[in-house]
Amino acid sequence: MVHAYILIQTEVGKAAAVASEISGIPGVTTSEDVTGPYDVIVRAEADTVDQLGQLVVAKVQGVDGITRTLTCPVVHL
Numbered sequence: 001m002v003h004a005y006i007l008i009q010t011e012v013g014k015a016a017a018v019a020s021e022i023s024g025i026p027g028v029t030t031s032e033d034v035t036g037p038y039d040v041i042v043r044a045e046a047d048t049v050d051q052l053g054q055l056v057v058a059k060v061q062g063v064d065g066i067t068r069t070l071t072c073p074v075v076h077l
Helices: 015-023 049-062
Strands: 002-010 028-033 040-046 066-073
Touching: 002 015, 002 049, 015 028, 015 040, 040 049, 049 066
Parallel strands: none
Antiparallel strands: 002 040, 002 066, 028 040
C-alpha cells in the first residue's frame, strides 16, 4: 500500500468546497482545509504508485477550483 499527502492550492474562496468534494473520492482517507501556502491537505492511499498517480491526475486534479497540487509520497526510513 502506498500513502501520500497531496497539498492543494485552490481558487480564492473554494477551499471548503474542494475539501468536501475530494473527501468523497475513493482512495482519499482524509481531506482538510488548512492555512498557509496550501489551502487543502489530503491523505490518500493506493495499492501501487501507478494507481496513486492515476488517483491524483484523473480524480483529484479534476475537481473544480484546484489551481495546483503537490503530491508527497510517504516513505518509511
